[in-house]
Amino acid sequence: MSTRDGGCLCGDVRYRVAGEPVVARICWCSDCQRIAGNGTANAIFAADAVSISGAVAEYVRTADSGNRIHHRFCARCGSHLFAHSSGRPGFLVVRLGTLDDPSSIRPRANIWTTRAPAWACMDGALEQFEGQPVFTPPPS
Ligand SMILES: [Zn+2]
Ligand SMILES: [Zn+2]
Numbered sequence: 001m002s003t004r005d006g007g008c009l010c011g012d013v014r015y016r017v018a019g020e021p022v023v024a025r026i027c028w029c030s031d032c033q034r035i036a037g038n039g040t041a042n043a044i045f046a047a048d049a050v051s052i053s054g055a056v057a058e059y060v061r062t063a064d065s066g067n068r069i070h071h072r073f074c075a076r077c078g079s080h081l082f083a084h085s086s087g088r089p090g091f092l093v094v095r096l097g098t099l100d101d102p103s104s105i106r107p108r109a110n111i112w113t114t115r116a117p118a119w120a121c122m123d124g125a126l127e128q129f130e131g132q133p134v135f136t137p138p139p140s
Contacts, residue, residue, distance in 0.1 A: 001018050001019050002018075002019065002020070003016050003017065003018050004016070004017050004099055004100070004101065004104055004105075005099070005100050006081070006094070006098045006099040006100055007054075007081075007098065007100070008054075008073075008074035008076075008077050008079035008081055008098065009074070009077045009078075009079045010074060010076050010077035010079070012054045012055060012074055012075070012076045012077065013052065013053070013054035013055065013056055013074045013079070013081060014052075014053050014054060015050055015051060015052045015053070015081065015082075015094075016050070016051050017043075017045050017049055017050050017094060018049045018050075019045070019046075019049050021043035021044055021045050021094070021105060022044045022045065022046070022091065022137065023043070023044050023108070023109075023135075024041070024042065024043040024044070024096065024105050024106060024107045024108060025041075025042060025107050025108065025109045025110065025111050026039045026040065026041050026042070026107045026109070026110045026111070026122075026126075027039055027040050027041075027042055027110075027111050027112055028110065028111065028112040028113055028115050028116035028120060029063060029064045029065070029111075029112040029115055029132075030064055030112075030115050031061065031063050031064065031069065031071075032112075033115070033117070035071065035080050036080065036095075039110070039116065039120065040080075040095055041095065041096035041097060041102075041107050042083075042093045042094065042095060042096060042107075043093070043094050043096055043105050043107075044088070044091050044092070044093055044094075044135075045091065045092050045094055046090065046091060046092075047084070047090055047091055047092040048090075049092075050082075050092050050094065052082075054074070055074070055075040055076065056072045056073070056074065056075065056081065056082070057072070057073055057074070057075040058070050058071065058072050058073075059071045059073070063085070064112065064115070064131075064132070065085075065087060065131070065132040066087075067085045067086045067087035067088075068085070068086040069083050069084070069085050069086075070083060070084040070085075071083050072084070079098060080095055080098075081094070081095055081098050082094055082095070083095075087135065088135055088137070090137070091137070107126065108126060108127060109126050109127035109128065109129060109133070110122045110123075110126055110127075110128050110129070111128075111129040111131070111132060111133055112129070112130070112131060112132065113128050113129065113130055114130045114131065
């Protein structure tokens with residue numbers, strides 16, 4: 001099974017993901033814009049496919065979707081690496097830009113497009129969702 005490595009800006013947190021993500025998307029929700037200064041590019045993996053080393057801090061907040069989101073970031077440099085949503089138990093969001101090779105996963109949709117700023121650059125070839133698309137976990 002293929003693996004990918006990633007980590008935070010300062011290098012304290014490193015992680016490895018196994019296999020392919022369930023889905024990869026760019027999110028323009030208000031919370032993502034706050035944490036990233038922009039949309040976030042994310043891949044959703046089965047939580048047990050991700051192994052993490054280093055000190056990860058957490059901030060929990062209710063998102064636009066109504067789900068409780070556990071934002072996880074490096075305790076030292078603050079880089080946002082992961083998120084876990086109460087609406088998707090068993091899955092972990094990985095921020096694509098923290099992969100050592102971010103190009104190795106391609107987002108296939110923009111979500112929360114109604115919250116995107118007027119200057120947002122969106123690839124018209126990708127699927128677009130005005131809000132949170134329904135998440136259908138793959139059969140396990
Ligand atoms: Zn760090
Ligand atoms: Zn978002």
